[in-house]
Amino acid sequence: MVTRKEDFSKWYLQTIQQADLMDYAPVRGCIIFKPDGFEIWEHIQEEFNRRFKEEGIRNAYFPMLIPESFFNKEKDHIEGFSPELPWVTEAAGEKLEERLALRPTSETMIGDAMSRWVQSYRDLPMEINQWANVFRWEKRTLPFLRTSEFLWQEGHTAHATAEEAVKRTMRSLQIYKEVVEDLLAIPVFSGEKTPSERFAGAERTYSIEAMMQDGKAVQAGTSHFMGTKFAEAFDIRYLNPDNEHVYAYTTSFGASTRLIGAMIMTHGDDQGLVLPPRVAATQVVLIPVGPWQKNPAIMEKITEIYNELKGLDIRATIDDSENSPGYKFNEWELRGVPFRIEVGPRDLKNEQVMVKARDLDDKVAVPFAEITDYIQNEMQVMQSRLLERARKMNQAQIYTDIETLDDLQAHIEAKQAAGENPGWVLAGWDGTEESEAKIKELTGFTTRNIPFEGTVEAKTTCIVTGKPATATVWLARAY
Amino acid sequence: MVTRKEDFSKWYLQTIQQADLMDYAPVRGCIIFKPDGFEIWEHIQEEFNRRFKEEGIRNAYFPMLIPESFFNKEKDHIEGFSPELPWVTEAAGEKLEERLALRPTSETMIGDAMSRWVQSYRDLPMEINQWANVFRWEKRTLPFLRTSEFLWQEGHTAHATAEEAVKRTMRSLQIYKEVVEDLLAIPVFSGEKTPSERFAGAERTYSIEAMMQDGKAVQAGTSHFMGTKFAEAFDIRYLNPDNEHVYAYTTSFGASTRLIGAMIMTHGDDQGLVLPPRVAATQVVLIPVGPWQKNPAIMEKITEIYNELKGLDIRATIDDSENSPGYKFNEWELRGVPFRIEVGPRDLKNEQVMVKARDLDDKVAVPFAEITDYIQNEMQVMQSRLLERARKMNQAQIYTDIETLDDLQAHIEAKQAAGENPGWVLAGWDGTEESEAKIKELTGFTTRNIPFEGTVEAKTTCIVTGKPATATVWLARAY
Incomplete structure (x- = not known):
C-alpha cells in the first residue's frame, strides 16, 4: 500500500478498491457502486429522507429524458450544461424527431411540471425532492467525486415570496451542514459562491465545502435561489390573494454520491478506510x-x-x-x-x-x-472524535495571513518544497472575475465560497489588486 | 366520474389523475410519479429491502448505459430487447464510437461485473439487488402499467450449482407473492411461463400474475433461472473445490412500478382510489x-x-x-x-x-x-378484508370448464353481450407454440402461466388441438 503522504491520489484509488466499495465499469467515467459502497449511500439517503420529510418536503420521480427544447428556455442553464450532455437520438430502431438529453439536473423538467401544478397561492410552498441518477460527461473523472453518471438528491421548491424562497435556500444549506457533519463526520465551511461559480441559471448559489487531508476542497452540497428566472422561463405563475397572476420564486439544492468520496478522503489512513x-x-x-x-x-x-x-x-x-x-x-x-x-x-x-x-x-x-x-x-x-480530528486537521491547513498573490505563490512553493500541501487560504477579493481568473491562472486555486458574516475575520484588501475587498473568500485547489 | 362498468380504462386514467398519483410528462410514454404515487413505491421498496436484506441480498448500483457490444454477447437477449432500446449516440458534442443503450434490464452489465468478482467457490452465492430506472420503448403505453421509463428492482445472483440457483429462483418468486399479497393485498397466481413467454435468454421463467377487476391479467413479478447461458456469454467461471474452472449458474428477478397500477385496478371503486x-x-x-x-x-x-x-x-x-x-x-x-x-x-x-x-x-x-x-x-x-375481497372477485371471474377453442370464443361473445368480462380461463395445452399463437389470434387471450402442480385440477386435453395436454395454463387478456 502506498501511503497518503507518498501519493494521495494513488492512496485513494487503492483504498476504495481494496475496501471493496467500487469497481470500474466498461463505460467511460462510470463506476459500479458495490454493496459496501452503496450501503454508505443508503444511510445518507435515510438521513436526508428523515430530515426532508420532517419539514414537509416529499419525494417524487420525474422522467430522466429531457427534450432539447426544454434546455433552450433558460439561456444561462443551457450554456452551463450543454457542453456535458449525452443525447439519445434513436429509439426502437428509429431516429427521434427531437434529441433527448440524459438529465444533468431537473430544473427544466420540474419547472415544466410546476407550471401546471402551481395555480393558486394555496398551492405554495410546493416542496419536492427527487432521488435520481444524473449525467455529466466531464473530461476528468474520479471515482465517487466526479463520475459521468452519479446518484443524487435534488430538491426543488416554489414559493410565493422571495423571502420564503431565500429562507428555504438557507435552510436546505443548513440541513446539508448538519447531515454531513453529524452523519459523515466531515466538518464543512458554509458560504456563498461567487457569481462566476453559480449554478447555471441561479441568482444566488450557496455551498458547503469540505477540506480533504491533501488540502484540496470538495464542494459537498449546493443550494440555489433562482429568483423568478426559472419561473419566467417555464411560466410558473399563480393567482395571489389579490387575484393577480404573478411569478413564483424557486429554489433547488443537491447533494450527491461525491459525499462518499469526501468521507473517504477526510477520514482514511494508511491502513485503509476509516468509516464513521x-x-x-x-x-x-x-x-x-x-x-x-x-x-x-x-x-x-x-x-x-x-x-x-x-x-x-x-x-x-x-x-x-x-x-x-x-x-x-x-x-x-x-x-x-x-x-x-x-x-x-x-x-x-x-x-x-x-x-x-x-x-x-x-x-x-x-x-x-x-x-x-x-x-x-x-x-x-468515535463519531464525535472523527469530526473533531477532522476539524483539527482543517485548522492546521488553513492560512489566514496571506495578503498578496506573490505571497500566495511563495506559500505554495514553500509547502511544495517541504512535501506539504498548501491548504486553504482566506483572502480578500475585489469582487471581479478578472481577479478570480488571475488567482486560478497563477496558482490553480479557485474561490470556494464567501463565508457568512462573522464566521471569519473579514479581509480589507484584494489579494490580487490590493484594492478594497468587497468580500472575504476561501481559496483552494478543488476536486 | 365514469364508472368502472361503463369504461374501465377511462375510469383508471381518471382515478390516477384525480387522486394526484401521477402526471403526464412531455416525453413519449413517460409519466411523473407525484408524491402520493411515489410514496406507494417507497413503501414497496422498504418491504422488499427488508425481505431481501434478511436473506443476505445486498443493494448495489450499476451504470445505466450499456455498450452495444454487451448485448451482442447473448443472442436471445439481444433479439428480445433490441426492438425496444433507446440509444445514446452523442455526448459532450461528439459522436460516440460505440452506441450506448439505456438499460432495459442489467443482466449484461452485471454479468460482466460478476465475471470479475466470481473467482472461487468461496465467492458464491453472490446475491445482489439494484433499484433502478429502466427503459423499454414500447408502442402502447399506459401509466404505471407500461411506461417508456419505469422504476424497478432487479435481483441478480450467481450460484455454484443448478439446484441452488433454482432454489433462489423459486424463493424470489415466493417473496414476490408474499409482498404483493401482504402489502398490496393483491392475490396472485404463481406459475411457470411457457417457453415463448420466457425472459430473453432465460432457461426458465416463473411469474406471479394478478387479476384486475376487468378480468385482464397483470404480470406482477418474474423470476428467471438462466442456467449457465449468461455465465457462458460473460465468462462467469469459478474455481471449484476440485480446482476446476466451471461456469456459475445465474438467476434474475424483477418487480416494478407496474405494481402500483395493478393495486389501483384491483381495489379501486367508483368513488376513486382504495389504498391498502x-x-x-x-x-x-x-x-x-x-x-x-x-x-x-x-x-x-x-x-x-x-x-x-x-x-x-x-x-x-x-x-x-x-x-x-x-x-x-x-x-x-x-x-x-x-x-x-x-x-x-x-x-x-x-x-x-x-x-x-x-x-x-x-x-x-x-x-x-x-x-x-x-x-x-x-x-x-382492512388489509385482510381487501385481500379477501379481491380473492372473491378473482374466483367469480375464473372459468375452468371450457374445453375447446369454439367454447372459448362462445364464452367471450356471451360475456361481451352481457356487458361482462371474460375473465381467466384454465385450459389444457399441448405444449406447442402453434396452439398458443392460435389462441391469441382468435381470442386475444395469451398464456399467463402454468400453475404449479396441485394448485389447480390438471386438464387432460389441449383446448386447441384436442391432443393430450402437456400442461394446464391460465389464459387471459393481459396488460
Whole structure:
C-alpha cells in the first residue's frame, strides 16, 4: 500500500478498491457502486429522507429524458450544461424527431411540471425532492467525486415570496451542514459562491465545502435561489390573494454520491478506510483468536455478544473464516470497520474481550458484562472524535495571513518544497472575475465560497489588486 | 366520474389523475410519479429491502448505459430487447464510437461485473439487488402499467450449482407473492411461463400474475433461472473445490412500478382510489364537522387524536381547510385514504368520534378512549378484508370448464353481450407454440402461466388441438 503522504491520489484509488466499495465499469467515467459502497449511500439517503420529510418536503420521480427544447428556455442553464450532455437520438430502431438529453439536473423538467401544478397561492410552498441518477460527461473523472453518471438528491421548491424562497435556500444549506457533519463526520465551511461559480441559471448559489487531508476542497452540497428566472422561463405563475397572476420564486439544492468520496478522503489512513460508525455497513466485527476451533466456548461467547449487538440494531458480523487473526485484522481495518472485538482463551478466563477502535492505536479490555453498553457508547464517542480530528486537521491547513498573490505563490512553493500541501487560504477579493481568473491562472486555486458574516475575520484588501475587498473568500485547489 | 362498468380504462386514467398519483410528462410514454404515487413505491421498496436484506441480498448500483457490444454477447437477449432500446449516440458534442443503450434490464452489465468478482467457490452465492430506472420503448403505453421509463428492482445472483440457483429462483418468486399479497393485498397466481413467454435468454421463467377487476391479467413479478447461458456469454467461471474452472449458474428477478397500477385496478371503486393501509401515504384523515370554527374544543380533540396516532407511527393528517365536510369526504375518498375520522359537536357531547372505513358503507361510532386501538386494529382488518375481497372477485371471474377453442370464443361473445368480462380461463395445452399463437389470434387471450402442480385440477386435453395436454395454463387478456 502506498501511503497518503507518498501519493494521495494513488492512496485513494487503492483504498476504495481494496475496501471493496467500487469497481470500474466498461463505460467511460462510470463506476459500479458495490454493496459496501452503496450501503454508505443508503444511510445518507435515510438521513436526508428523515430530515426532508420532517419539514414537509416529499419525494417524487420525474422522467430522466429531457427534450432539447426544454434546455433552450433558460439561456444561462443551457450554456452551463450543454457542453456535458449525452443525447439519445434513436429509439426502437428509429431516429427521434427531437434529441433527448440524459438529465444533468431537473430544473427544466420540474419547472415544466410546476407550471401546471402551481395555480393558486394555496398551492405554495410546493416542496419536492427527487432521488435520481444524473449525467455529466466531464473530461476528468474520479471515482465517487466526479463520475459521468452519479446518484443524487435534488430538491426543488416554489414559493410565493422571495423571502420564503431565500429562507428555504438557507435552510436546505443548513440541513446539508448538519447531515454531513453529524452523519459523515466531515466538518464543512458554509458560504456563498461567487457569481462566476453559480449554478447555471441561479441568482444566488450557496455551498458547503469540505477540506480533504491533501488540502484540496470538495464542494459537498449546493443550494440555489433562482429568483423568478426559472419561473419566467417555464411560466410558473399563480393567482395571489389579490387575484393577480404573478411569478413564483424557486429554489433547488443537491447533494450527491461525491459525499462518499469526501468521507473517504477526510477520514482514511494508511491502513485503509476509516468509516464513521453511523454510516458503516459493518459497525463491529467479532474475531475469535487463539486455538478457537478447539475451544467451542470462544465461538459461543462471540455468538452471544453478536446476538446482543444485533438486538440493539448494531450492524455486527462474525469472521469465523480460516484466515489467520492477523490477516483478518488487516482486512477489516482496510474496510474501515469502526470496532473489532477479539475473544481468545485468555479473555474467556478473565471474563473480558479486547476491543480495538479503528482510529485508535491501543486495544482496550472490556468485561463481558459491559461490552454492549461499551460499544453503544463508544460508537457515539468515535463519531464525535472523527469530526473533531477532522476539524483539527482543517485548522492546521488553513492560512489566514496571506495578503498578496506573490505571497500566495511563495506559500505554495514553500509547502511544495517541504512535501506539504498548501491548504486553504482566506483572502480578500475585489469582487471581479478578472481577479478570480488571475488567482486560478497563477496558482490553480479557485474561490470556494464567501463565508457568512462573522464566521471569519473579514479581509480589507484584494489579494490580487490590493484594492478594497468587497468580500472575504476561501481559496483552494478543488476536486 | 365514469364508472368502472361503463369504461374501465377511462375510469383508471381518471382515478390516477384525480387522486394526484401521477402526471403526464412531455416525453413519449413517460409519466411523473407525484408524491402520493411515489410514496406507494417507497413503501414497496422498504418491504422488499427488508425481505431481501434478511436473506443476505445486498443493494448495489450499476451504470445505466450499456455498450452495444454487451448485448451482442447473448443472442436471445439481444433479439428480445433490441426492438425496444433507446440509444445514446452523442455526448459532450461528439459522436460516440460505440452506441450506448439505456438499460432495459442489467443482466449484461452485471454479468460482466460478476465475471470479475466470481473467482472461487468461496465467492458464491453472490446475491445482489439494484433499484433502478429502466427503459423499454414500447408502442402502447399506459401509466404505471407500461411506461417508456419505469422504476424497478432487479435481483441478480450467481450460484455454484443448478439446484441452488433454482432454489433462489423459486424463493424470489415466493417473496414476490408474499409482498404483493401482504402489502398490496393483491392475490396472485404463481406459475411457470411457457417457453415463448420466457425472459430473453432465460432457461426458465416463473411469474406471479394478478387479476384486475376487468378480468385482464397483470404480470406482477418474474423470476428467471438462466442456467449457465449468461455465465457462458460473460465468462462467469469459478474455481471449484476440485480446482476446476466451471461456469456459475445465474438467476434474475424483477418487480416494478407496474405494481402500483395493478393495486389501483384491483381495489379501486367508483368513488376513486382504495389504498391498502400498509401502503397509503395518508392512513387516516381527521375532519372537523359542524360549526367547528366556533367551537375550539373540536379541533382540540382532533389534534389530541392526531398526536396519539402520530405517536403510534400512523400516517395521519388533519383537513382543516375551508372546504365543506362533504367536499372533503369526496376528496379523501377519491384519494383512497383508508380511514376518515369525523368529530363534531354531537360527538364531543357523546365522547365519541365517527369512523368511516374507505371500503365499507357505514360509519361507526367509536368512544374517545378506544379510537387509537380501534384504528390500529382496523388497519389490519382492512388489509385482510381487501385481500379477501379481491380473492372473491378473482374466483367469480375464473372459468375452468371450457374445453375447446369454439367454447372459448362462445364464452367471450356471451360475456361481451352481457356487458361482462371474460375473465381467466384454465385450459389444457399441448405444449406447442402453434396452439398458443392460435389462441391469441382468435381470442386475444395469451398464456399467463402454468400453475404449479396441485394448485389447480390438471386438464387432460389441449383446448386447441384436442391432443393430450402437456400442461394446464391460465389464459387471459393481459396488460
